[in-house]
Amino acid sequence: MSENNRFKTLGAFLKSRRNRLLPEQAGLNGSYGRRRTPGLRREEVAILAGVSATYYTWLEQGREMAASREVIENIGKALQLTTDESMHLIQLWDPNESASVPSLNMGLNPQWQQIIDQLTYPSFISNERSEVFAWNTVANEIIADFSSMPVDERVMIRILFVDPELRHRMRNWEEFALHSVAVFRTYYDKHQDDPWFAETVNRLCEDSSEFEAMWNFHHIQLKKVSRVFIHIPSKGKVYPFDINSLSNLDNNPGLHFCIYTPVEGEKAEAN
Structure with missing residues (x-):
């Protein structure tokens, strides 16, 4: 910067x-x-x-x-x-x-795809732009249909606001959206010299008045374990997941391994 x-x-x-x-x-x-x-x-x-x-x-x-x-x-x-x-x-x-801000234009070790394919929990790998590079089948089914999206649309902060199906199934959407915007704002400020962030924010503000309102709060928050409640139609229930984020993949602090872990002791709610 x-x-x-x-x-x-x-x-x-x-x-x-x-x-x-x-x-x-x-x-x-x-x-x-x-x-x-x-x-x-x-x-x-x-x-x-x-x-x-x-x-x-x-x-x-x-x-x-x-x-x-x-x-x-x-x-x-x-x-x-x-x-x-x-x-x-x-x-x-x-x-x-x-x-010391690292470049966001990094490659991904193919072995990571093999690793997340073996996980039974919804998992994906993204960077500080929230671009999704790799995901497993369960993530495709429970979070969003990444496989059907164009590469430049696989951006979690955007999916969160423009995918009506995910919004409908995520029962604490507003709480999670506020947290996600605050985390994204942290990275936006960190990467001021990357025009991608400004372009993405401007586009989202045009497409979503709710994103624009949350963005204007100027909230800042670091990544932490956050809980989401997602309705899974095939099971007819709402399941709680804790989103655990592991960073520094391939010695790159900008890569994050996100794992949606079912919450033990919490029963799924019928819907």
Whole structure:
């Protein structure tokens, strides 16, 4: 990511988190008189973080500023960032982190297809774009019909919003969609120099008003185990799955092995 893009992305992220935080949440109820917007003012964040209002304003405007880790962490605390958001902020601030972003144009070892073919659980391999490179028969049947899709349409973040059948069968779709958009936003900010991300987001915003609304929340979240409830028509029941994601395949941190593992102790619900 170029220096200019990195600072602009950092500034946009700070602004989105400031607009989200209510004054009463920060202990500033009633300060500075009537408000036109619900979020904190820049000078309020500056006070909470122990920096000057001008300094914080310039950071949020995306100017190239020298800032210590302590200052960035104090701003994160002032904005009450989650653990994932704090890590994301540090990665945006740290030029070494930004320079180490791997290329997404990687090949896949053919042996991985043989491995997932032997699994009885729905499984697929994707990258940080959420492009699906390999999948097993069970994934084809339970998640989405990857085999029938054109290569450039095998993108999980897109499938999640434009495949009406998957949406109908995934009974906690909205919860999972919010989580997926937050994870995708993390990778979007990480790969600012990759035009594919902007093109994909623009296209999805045109195709799905729900994606556009969730995208505008500017939520950030790292990948973690997430649970989905999927109705399987052939069995007539809704089954719970935990999605476990393994990374660093073939020594490439951008490749993820996603396994939909049935939840032990949880009974399938008739539908």
